Amino acid sequence: MAPPHDRETLTPLGRDLAGFGDRVAIVTDRGELTYRDLAARVARAARRLGPGRRLVLLAGGNTVDAVVAYLGALAAGHPVLLVPADDAVIAAMVAAYDPDVVVRPAGGRWTYDQRRRGSAHELHPELALLLSTSGSTGSPKLVRLSHDNLRANAESIAEYLGIRDTDRAATTLPMHYCYGLSVLNSHLVRGAGLILTERSVADTCFWEQFRAAGGTSFAGVPYTFALLDRAGFDTMRLPGLRYVTQAGGRLAPERVRHYAELGRRAGWDLVVMYGQTEATARMAYLPPGLAADHPGAIGVAVPGGSLRLEPVDGHPDPDVGELVYTGPNVMLGYAHGPADLALGRVTGELRTGDLARRGPGGLFEIVGRSSRFAKVxxxxxxxxxxxxxxxxxxxxxxxxxxxxxxxxxxxxxxxxxxxxxxxxxxxxxxxxxxxxxxxxxxxxxxxxxxxxxxxxxxxxAPAGSPAPAAPATDLCALYAEVLDRPGVTPDDSFVTLGGDSLSYVEVSVRLEAALGRLPAGWHTMPIRELTPAPPGAARSRRRRLDTSVALRAAAIVLIAGTHIGVFTVRGGAHLLLAVAGFNFARFHLTGVDRRRRLRHLATSIGRIAVPTVAYLAFVVFVLGDYDWRNALLLNEAIGPRTGRERYFWFIETLVYILVALLLALAAPLADRWERRRPFLLPAVLLGAGLLVRYDVVPLSPMDNMTTPASLFWLFALGWAAGKAATTAQRALVTAAGSIALIGYFGQPLRESIIAAGLVLLVWVAQVPSTAAVNRLAGALAGSSLYIYLTHWQVYPLLENHSRPLALVAALAAGVLFGAAVDRVTARLARRRARTPQAAAGAAAGVAAGVAAPVGAVPAPRRPRPPDVVRARRRRGRPAPPAAVPW
CATH class of the missing domain: 3.30.300.30 (ANL, C-terminal domain)
Structure with missing residues (x-):
């Protein structure tokens, strides 16, 4: 759509997309988008914004909707005020600049709030973009950038990085930050691809998506490289990686040298860069071949720009001066309020405020910042x-x-x-x-x-007073309490802390209550990225519930209700097996080293087996029910596999499968293959399981629909669903599961129940809910193992009186038994932590089944912070034990 002024003054970012045809423009978890498709969406967004120039406030995010809105506004000539998707920041900027249109996510979809038909502002013809400086938020001081600024900087970056149309860059930085936005712009002008993700580089799922999408580059600030160290980046196999860029602050020279050498060995380049928002992003870069020998340098000016040093009065080193940059990417100027939007260019060069010297080969090096000198x-x-x-x-x-x-x-x-x-x-x-x-x-x-x-x-703050608490502090305490992990920091995530399915239930429900919303993929996000609802904020009655939690709660109700005879809806146990595979993929196949993986899985097996054995031993030897083989979880192994003795087939099957996988993943080759091909391995195992399902590999007549060998395909199906990173992979899992279920039981309703649950698991991360439903579902899902164990003894006491009452009693008894097990487990863990042998013998607890809480094995236990202890005592409950993939 043509803007009301000369179309040639616009950046080509929004206008020339269709010229790249069927090249892949964007890759997300849900699939790929070609440039032709992207251009069509951008055109629709431009039409939606209208022809008359208006100030558009856009809540930026690494999502297709945000990118389309950004490009649509540029294509139609509307100046974009790009801010984080944060309610408080959006409110502050709306109050400061009174935008004509606000584009943001709301209620699960993107909204275009047309606040007026025309514009309340006089907008300079060259104005294209408004950004906060240095990624700061909420400040009314903005950088005014033109279409020429955006075009020049994008083409300059594309030139010195040698961006190809076959490249695919991951969006590791926020879109509203100039560095993150420059990655977007520089790839779009070359017809290259973007892997849109909001995941952290510390998240295993990020690297799975990066490999699956054929990623060739990513960008990082110094903090990103600290996360890379924690994620074991130096051991990753990334065959498509061509280069890594670094900017956004000084990276210590020894770290530059380390990553330059790492890249040289692995076949990729490290490109150190320097820039500021006032220069649209980039002013200098260090040719990658010089990084190892000149790790402290920022390099030379980007193509089209120039650098010089301005003498600084009073500085002791005459070779040091303020770095001044000149180039077509220098901003128009600052804006301090709406009146400044009418201004044109007020500066021709950029005084960076950085002190630098020029070294050998004309390489510049930053030695300080003039504004960060203080007189003390x-x-x-x-x-x-x-x-x-x-x-x-x-x-x-x-x-x-x-x-x-x-x-x-x-x-x-x-x-x-x-x-x-x-x-x-x-x-x-x-x-x-x-x-x-x-x-x-x-x-x-x-x-x-x-x-x-x-x-x-x-x-x-006055001397002696504590540092102001960050919003994440309360969430750190929540994680520390539920996971029983002292020393939780805002950089930790649920996965890096070793959480899995049982603790996932409680954390997800409590987080949803604390945040007012539960972000998709929260379990892999650093705590600092989870923003709690402000005190006193209005809370919506509408809530969301994690799909796997909802399925576990629904399945255990279906299982118990069917056994009691309240209704007859079968399929819950087989659906739970797929959910167990899904949780195994999410919480056990993480990016930690092989030994920690194995210890974590052994702990989870113990958390299933030990309470089961203890309870069944009591039932067998005190109450006289069942057989001694049940108490030892041997019924599926040695029989008789008939009558009441078959009641616990599900638990035995799950334990056998997990033990087999524990032994398999203990082999370094299997561990490496899983890390390199996270979706391929479960897909292959699913294929092997389907050979049994279709009797290509026949089993004995006793190996029917409740044995590990015959049911493994359902577990593998859930595993594959948990690792499916693209639309094609999700579609493959859905099709395989749906087809395999047809005729499996000869009961269409049963097969439909499992198929529907599978579709939800694959395609829907969260389902609509309420706070009350969340609490109920959390209690049922978290106690599903114990409900399954105990309901056989509870409901016969009441079924002749009232079967619905028997169902309620069975569910309540399982929840209470689970709470008792949690309390005993926590006490044993604390007692073991106090013994002198605790430091050396923590791993023994895993084998014994009384393992340390989630993620805390085999390291010795540290004392719990006093505030967490007090919180526990007030609530009258212990920490949840190590969770299981139940």
């Missing part, structure tokens, strides 16, 4: 240099100066004795002039940079 006791202190020195010592820190005092905010785990005295000596300050403040984690912006405003707020 009459001495000029370079705060950035203090931080860099502490970083070399392994102490993450951020500095601020006030009232003749240097405040150093350090992460508590890295704090060292006499740190204040060390800093004082380095800065030639009296010891009393340095104050150290501990914080669990340095505050960071959405782009991963240290939040200097938050650091200043910490520094301004």
């Amino acid at each position: 006791f009459g001495l000029r202190i370079d705060l950035q240099r203090v931080e860099a020195g502490l970083e070399l010592d392994g102490v993450p820190a951020a500095c601020a100066a006030r009232d003749d005092e240097l405040v150093v905010v350090v992460e508590a785990h890295a704090h060292r004795a006499h740190l204040g005295r060390i800093v004082a000596q380095r800065c030639a300050l009296p010891a009393r002039a340095v104050r150290i403040v501990e914080t669990p984690r340095l505050p960071r912006t959405a782009s991963g940079k240290v939040d200097q405003a938050a650091v200043a707020a910490i520094a301004a």
Whole structure:
């Protein structure tokens, strides 16, 4: 759609997409989108926004809808105010700039809120984009960028990176951050592909998607590389990776050298870059061949730009000056309010505020920042240099100066004795002039940079007062309580903490209540990315419930209700087996090393087997029910597999399957294959299971529909569903399961129940719910193992009186028995933690089945923080035990 001014002044980002035809433009979990399809969607978005230029506030996100809205606005000539998809930030920017249109997600879909027909503003013809500086949020100070800025910077980046139309870059950074947006722009101008994801690089699922989509590059700020270290990036096999870019702050030279050497060995390049929002993104880059020899340099100016040094009065080093950049990507200027949107260009060059020197080969190196110098006791202190020195010592820190005092905010785990005295000596300050403040984690912006405003707020707090709590602090306490993991930090996630299906139920329900919403994929997100609802905020009655939790709750009700005779709806147990495979894929096949995987799986097997054996031993030897083989979980192995003795086939089948997989994954070759081909392995095993299902591999007449060999295909089906990363893979799983179920039982209703559950599991992450339903479903799903165990003894006591009452009693008894097991397990774990042998013998608890809580094996237990202990006592319940893929 043509804007009301010269079409040639527009960036080609939104206009020329169709010219790339059927090349793949976007890859998501749900499939691929060609440039032709993307162009059609962009045209519809442009028409929806209308022809008259208006100010469009867009809640950015690494999603197709956000990208389409962004490109549609550019194509139609509407200036875009790009902000994070955060309610508080959106409200602040709406109040500050009064946009004409607000485009954002709401109620599960994208909305275009047309606040007026025309525009309330005078908009300069060149104005294309408004961004916050350095990824900051909520500040009314914005950078005004033109279409020429966007076009020039995108083409410059594409040139020096050598972006090809066959490349596919993963969106590791937020779209509203200039670095993240530059990845989008530079690939679109070359007809390359984008892997849209909001997952963290610390998430195993990110790398599964990256491999499946044929990823060739990704971008990172310094914090990203810290996460890469934790994720075991140096051991990953990424055959398509061509290069990794780094910007958004200084990466320590030794880390640059390390990753440059790692890339050289693995066949990819590290490209260090330098930029600012005021330059649309990039001003300099370091040719990858120079990274190992010049790891402290930012390199040379990007194509089309130039760098020079401006002398700084009073600086002791005459070779150091302020870095000044000139180029077509320099901003029009700043905006401090709506009136500034009418302004044209007010600057021709960019004074970066960074101090630099020019070294051998014309390479520039940043040595400090002029705005981060402070006078303390009459001495000029370079705060950035203090931080860099502490970083070399392994102490993450951020500095601020006030009232003749240097405040150093350090992460508590890295704090060292006499740190204040060390800093004082380095800065030639009296010891009393340095104050150290501990914080669990340095505050960071959405782009991963240290939040200097938050650091200043910490520094301004009275001496001795605790650092202001970040919004994630309460969530860390929640995770620590439910998972019984002291020392939880905002960088941890449910998966990295070792959580699995039983703890998943409680955490998901409590998180949904705390957040007001449950983000898709929350279990792989760092806690710092989960934003709690503000105190006093209005809470909607509408809630969401994780599909796997809903299916587990529904299945156990169907199982118990059918056995009791309240109704006859079969299929719940077989559906639970598929859900168990799904949870096995999500919570056990994570990115941790092989030994931790095996210990975690052994713990989960123990959490199924030990309560079952203990309960059945009581029933067999005290009440006289069943057979001794049931108490030892041997009925499916040695028979008789008839009558009442078959009641527990499901538990035995699940235990046998998990033990077999534990032994298989203990082989390094199998472990490596699963990591490299996470979907292919369960797909192959599903195929093997279907050979048994269709009698291609016949079993004996006793091997019917309740034995491990005959039912493994259902577990493998759930496993494959958990690892399906593309639409094609999901469709394959759905088709295979639906076809295999046809005629399997000879009971259409039963087969339909399982098929419907499978479709939900594959395609629907969350289902609509209410707070009350969530609590009920959480209790039932979390106690499903115990309900299955105990209902056989409970319902006969009441079925002649009232079968519905017998069902309610059976469900309640299972929940109570589960709570008792949790309490006993937690006490045993605490008692073991207090013994001198605990540090050396934690692994023995796994074998014995009284394992440490989720993810805490085999490491020795640390004392629980007092606040968590008090919270436990107030609630009168222990920590949940290690969870199972039930």
